[in-house]
Amino acid sequence: MRLLHLSDLHLGRVLNGFDLIDDQRYILEQILDIAKEKNVDSILISGDIYNKRTPTESAVELFDKFLEQVSEMGLNLFAISGNHDSDVRVDFGSGVFRKNKIYIAGRYRGEVEKVTVKDEFGEVDIWLMPYLKKAAVASYFGAEKTETYNDVVGTVVKSCNIDKTRRNIILAHQFVSAGEKPRLAGSELRYESVGTLDFASVKWFDDFDYVALGHIHRPQSVGRKTVRYSGSPLKYSDRETDVPKSVPVVTLGKKGEEPEIEKVPLIPRRDMRKIKGELEKLIDEAVDKDDYIVAELTDKYRQHDARARLKQVYPNLISVFYSENEFEEDDAKPRIAANTALSFEDNVREFYRLMTDGEEISDEEMKILLDIMRGDDITE
Ligand SMILES: [Mn+2]
Incomplete structure (x- = not known):
């Protein structure tokens, strides 16, 4: 079979x-x-x-x-x-x-x-x-x-x-x-x-x-x-x-x-791929524009409106970052690492505040997370 x-x-x-x-x-x-x-x-x-x-x-x-x-x-x-x-x-x-x-x-x-x-x-x-x-x-x-x-x-x-x-x-x-x-x-x-x-x-x-x-x-x-x-x-x-x-x-x-x-x-309808180079070059040499794009910019200085300009050629732009200083262009999503000195619960509270501009996680949501955690389930 x-x-x-x-x-x-x-x-x-x-x-x-x-x-x-x-x-x-x-x-x-x-x-x-x-x-x-x-x-x-x-x-x-x-x-x-x-x-x-x-x-x-x-x-x-x-x-x-x-x-x-x-x-x-x-x-x-x-x-x-x-x-x-x-x-x-x-x-x-x-x-x-x-x-x-x-x-x-x-x-x-x-x-x-x-x-x-x-x-x-x-x-x-x-x-x-x-x-x-x-x-x-x-x-x-x-x-x-x-x-x-x-x-x-x-x-x-x-x-x-x-x-x-x-x-x-x-x-x-x-x-x-x-x-x-x-x-x-x-x-x-x-x-x-x-x-x-x-x-x-x-x-x-x-x-x-x-x-x-x-x-x-x-x-x-x-x-x-x-x-x-x-x-x-x-x-x-x-x-x-x-x-x-x-x-x-x-x-x-x-x-x-x-x-x-x-x-x-498997050949996807739109691939997800990484492009790397200087902003101008990436824009000029754009191909397969429907793909999901992760852009790594090698420019020495932060480029004006990099994200918006890339998005004009690559509408399915997923993320942009600079390789030099690892600076995230997408500042809505700061890079976060868990503080190992804190408990899981406190880390979650802190993370939630960060992502919601200071709101507190509800007890119900916390319970769900803890249940998942206890089920050895910390993965996607
Ligand atoms: Mn899975």
Whole structure:
């Protein structure tokens, strides 16, 4: 069977004021074209379907349409929630959808759901492990088995109790590492300097034939070729200009045969790229003007109206900065680093004041942030 592996769609994402929904629609169409062209049987989505827990109407509409198209093509679809998704909302309709071969696991309920499908070599078990929150896992397995992030993931993966004589595939939305820190793309982390980043060992996944990971936006394998982050289908931050996007198409053969993986490049409707040089030169030599542009100015002196002038040629200008002194032209967004001497809560309060000209964060908002924080969830 042949699988197309996706993750981190972040439908509804708005980047520096630019609504990316049309770019997302475009890339999903391209993905379906790839699925057709490569004769794919199943699409996997390893979490972060939406950009937030309360997705925009246009994001829901887009995903709805996508499911309809997948279903019309006769494909299987397997999806799990990510840390950005509301597990409950992602679960909506899932009981009904499965009649159309659309299998979605939003909420973790103490067991990892298994779906068995058939191909010419027999049966394949596909495990849908939704994004795991420590508290949810602890309520089923107790505090001892869920002390660290690695324990949480390991405990749940082990509980699958897979039949090793069969072919097994798992979808997961977690940080998984083979020892060294994975290379991030840039849009995963919002509060990099707050808290520590934890990783689960790739060892837990040793007996799976393919591990379809989501959470890290830069495409990469972890430890072996068949444990893989597909990466997000689009660049989702101005730090990702150098991260080309692709989708892995995985051909699963007989048990014991290493699956073949082809990385098919994704070509966005508008690329996000960095340009570097003196302002006048950048304006004179402008090409592909619809692209999302991150401009690095090498002028020695601050240029009058640099941002507005660049925006005239590049309407989708994302950010401007000077390389000499790292001076941010966009002074509405000062560079901020967390003060490690303060608690998370105090850092958040301070940050909120800075961003709102001195307003105080509400208790309700603070509670949401703390909940996220406690769920080991400090990432995008
Ligand atoms: Mn993500």
